[in-house]
Amino acid sequence: MENILLEECCDILDSRxxxxxxxxxxxxxxxxxxAxxxxxxxxDYIFDDELVLLAEDGGNFGSKDRPIAYxxxxKCWVNNHAHVLKPKSGLDVDYLCYSLMFYDTNGLVNGATRQKLTQAMMRKMLIPKRHINEQQxxxxxxxxICQVKWLREQELERLDTLIKARFVEMFGEPIANPMGWTVKRLKDVSVLITNGNTPKGGSKNYVESGITFLRSQNVWRNRIELDDVAFIDAETHESMKKSSLHHDDILITKTGRINTENSSLGRAALFKGADDSANINGHVYxxxxxxxxVPEFVVTILTGEAYRKYIRKVCVGGIDKRQINVDQVEDFPIIIPPYERQKMFAAFAAQVDKSKVAAQIHWMKHGCYLTA
Structure with a gap:
């Protein structure tokens, strides 16, 4: 199929x-x-139009389920972390967006820690050239297809809400602790709290396959995403033995911006892999x-709304980007209900998770993007 350069079919409004x-x-x-x-x-606003915004830096480059364009x-305002594209005559704005959402940016982005899609490289991107009727x-x-996906996501949210409601019913809100449970610090119920390291040489030390190397972008609220995972070799893994993961280890992200809905700061998830099969970098505890x-009980505490607010209060750093220090993680307050009660909750959550898996399998069979 014939393709067309992005700079030929769009007005690029980055200068505004x-x-x-x-x-x-x-x-x-x-x-x-x-981004x-x-x-x-x-x-106030600086744009009032039908536009597509494409991440310049800090985008979800390489992700299979988090788009780089939207x-x-x-009326809106756009900062300098997103390219601003207005389709020319003959190009449908939604078609443009679908074409770019999950674009393969290999060879286009640069930067080891914060990847960037420069305007020069963005201009070289290609989208399939089709008649406007075919585009529509x-x-x-x-x-x-995306409507089906949205409905399934709503189903997952309802199931998550069911777990949260059950937790509050059994234990109350974990920070206010209205049921008066004993409270301990996280370090009092842990044998190890540490963060990983970035291998010498950074991403240049990654390999095509080997030991799974989890970074903050892999740790979400109560789930681990492996679509953008890195790998290290056995020797590097051995040199970082202290942060080698064991089954049922809890991972907590160390840094992030606090003014975004999906802030990477303080996200937590449970690692369910085999012992010594994975490691973490310096942005993950x-x-x-x-x-x-019970690990599932603790993760539910750490991923709840009450704890999101608590972490925002105790984190340190600048106006936008903050971090949680290890001593703050060690001092996280954790309610301690009877162990059997925790296990009952974990069993309930596991049953709900089975329903979530079934829903995910259903909607993940549907694709919703174009490739050039």
Missing amino acids: RIPITASKRKKGPYPYYG NGVQDYVA RVSG TIVRNLNK LVRLDGSI
């Missing part, structure tokens, strides 16, 4: 972008967009419990 630091933003009704979506709401409509047919079909408390 204006970043505003968080301290200087005036609150208002207009969305303030960055991955809404960052804030501000009092559609915006109407494709868009209608993909919209139907490892918590190994001592057996006196």
